[in-house]
Amino acid sequence: MNNLSVSVQTEDFDAACLQRELLSASHEEGAVVAFTGYVRSENIGQCVNNLLLEHYPGMTERSILAILSQAAERWPIVAASVVHRVGPLGVGDQIVWVGVSSEHREVAFSACEFVMDYLKNEAPFWKKESTAKGDRWVEARATDAERARRWSG
Amino acid sequence: MNNLSVSVQTEDFDAACLQRELLSASHEEGAVVAFTGYVRSENIGQCVNNLLLEHYPGMTERSILAILSQAAERWPIVAASVVHRVGPLGVGDQIVWVGVSSEHREVAFSACEFVMDYLKNEAPFWKKESTAKGDRWVEARATDAERARRWSG
Amino acid sequence: MLKVLFFASVKEELDCSALEIPWDESVDSLDSLQERLIRDGGPNWRLALERKNMIRAVNHDMVTGNSPLKDGDEVAFFPPVTGG
Amino acid sequence: MLKVLFFASVKEELDCSALEIPWDESVDSLDSLQERLIRDGGPNWRLALERKNMIRAVNHDMVTGNSPLKDGDEVAFFPPVTGG
Numbered sequence: 001m002n003n004l005s006v007s008v009q010t011e012d013f014d015a016a017c018l019q020r021e022l023l024s025a026s027h028e029e030g031a032v033v034a035f036t037g038y039v040r041s042e043n044i045g046q047c048v049n050n051l052l053l054e055h056y057p058g059m060t061e062r063s064i065l066a067i068l069s070q071a072a073e074r075w076p077i078v079a080a081s082v083v084h085r086v087g088p089l090g091v092g093d094q095i096v097w098v099g100v101s102s103e104h105r106e107v108a109f110s111a112c113e114f115v116m117d118y119l120k121n122e123a124p125f126w127k128k129e130s131t132a133k134g135d136r137w138v139e140a141r142a143t144d145a146e147r148a149r150r151w152s153g
Numbered sequence: 154m155n156n157l158s159v160s161v162q163t164e165d166f167d168a169a170c171l172q173r174e175l176l177s178a179s180h181e182e183g184a185v186v187a188f189t190g191y192v193r194s195e196n197i198g199q200c201v202n203n204l205l206l207e208h209y210p211g212m213t214e215r216s217i218l219a220i221l222s223q224a225a226e227r228w229p230i231v232a233a234s235v236v237h238r239v240g241p242l243g244v245g246d247q248i249v250w251v252g253v254s255s256e257h258r259e260v261a262f263s264a265c266e267f268v269m270d271y272l273k274n275e276a277p278f279w280k281k282e283s284t285a286k287g288d289r290w291v292e293a294r295a296t297d298a299e300r301a302r303r304w305s306g
Numbered sequence: 307m308l309k310v311l312f313f314a315s316v317k318e319e320l321d322c323s324a325l326e327i328p329w330d331e332s333v334d335s336l337d338s339l340q341e342r343l344i345r346d347g348g349p350n351w352r353l354a355l356e357r358k359n360m361i362r363a364v365n366h367d368m369v370t371g372n373s374p375l376k377d378g379d380e381v382a383f384f385p386p387v388t389g390g
Numbered sequence: 391m392l393k394v395l396f397f398a399s400v401k402e403e404l405d406c407s408a409l410e411i412p413w414d415e416s417v418d419s420l421d422s423l424q425e426r427l428i429r430d431g432g433p434n435w436r437l438a439l440e441r442k443n444m445i446r447a448v449n450h451d452m453v454t455g456n457s458p459l460k461d462g463d464e465v466a467f468f469p470p471v472t473g474g
Binding site for chain 1: 182
């Protein structure tokens, strides 16, 4: 399908722009659900100064496209797109954007959440936080693995 | 709560702008889920030329704010905002925007979908479509009532 | 006085968007107000107001079943909503 | 030849982001490759590579358990992912 797109980039993105690019020329879609992830000022009780996002070039794009393909097999989506940033990020910066369009909202909500849940568990990104107590690699949340599992079955 | 906002307007809106307004100065939120509804080119097998959105001034704003307050009681959201257009709209036009921010994505997804499900059933808007076969009032989908019911209990 | 509003297809069928009914005890409930409107309006009003799925609201709140009314209330009749 | 990559905390602990291992049958599986890396690297490598929750990928696919390797494969070792 050529209505699935993935970009891994250091540059910031404009959510409204991405959403316009997602829309079909034929106006089939009645609903777009878009997720944006941000760098929080606090994580596990510690103040975050900035973040470094590392990834596995090649595998990253491939794994996200595989997740989008799974979503497209599972739901009648019109289009879906993921933009994920890498490199140094500051507090309040946008990290990731996932947009899904479909005829009706149920599909767009489910598919967008599915993509985020899988991305959190399968796309090879790693966050390193800079805090007052020094740098630390962010640990994976156990709930993220649980949330991905609930889609199978 | 003053982090809940509602606007009913004839003017179009800029989703990126609305999302920036939603964000806290303290960067508490790690996630924003935003829903956008559009006028589809086809509905129940008929081509749509344009749409007229009527509403019940006063009750509209009040009912949407009540829905946002319920969402805020139910989930630890940081902020939530609804913009709904009224008046004449063309195919592909934006109808509604619902944005919810929270620390983690689960809350933002659930609260945003909850607000849309309730808005579909409780906010006094009515769509009149113009098709090749004449004008017709859009009928409520039975599934919309079902989707709202699944949140109670 | 009661303020009575009609919206969407109900408004079009009645060719009426709003009217005022002087307050008295004979219209002290939603059902009795509806009966008064039908008595004054005739068969066309009966057809429009007794439609399946009619929604009635009192002072901006949707109401299920009958409900008491008091002087100054705003009552609205409309079909199931289709926004969003 | 096998291309071996390390990411995030694994890369830092090993102070190594990539290396190449000449292909032969003694490294024809993930487990045997890992044993070779530990044998060549010493206790520090054992500590880093035998960590709980280590994820191993072959040619960009995450692998659970052991997996055969062939000449030209790309193998990666990394901690649980934390993107999004």
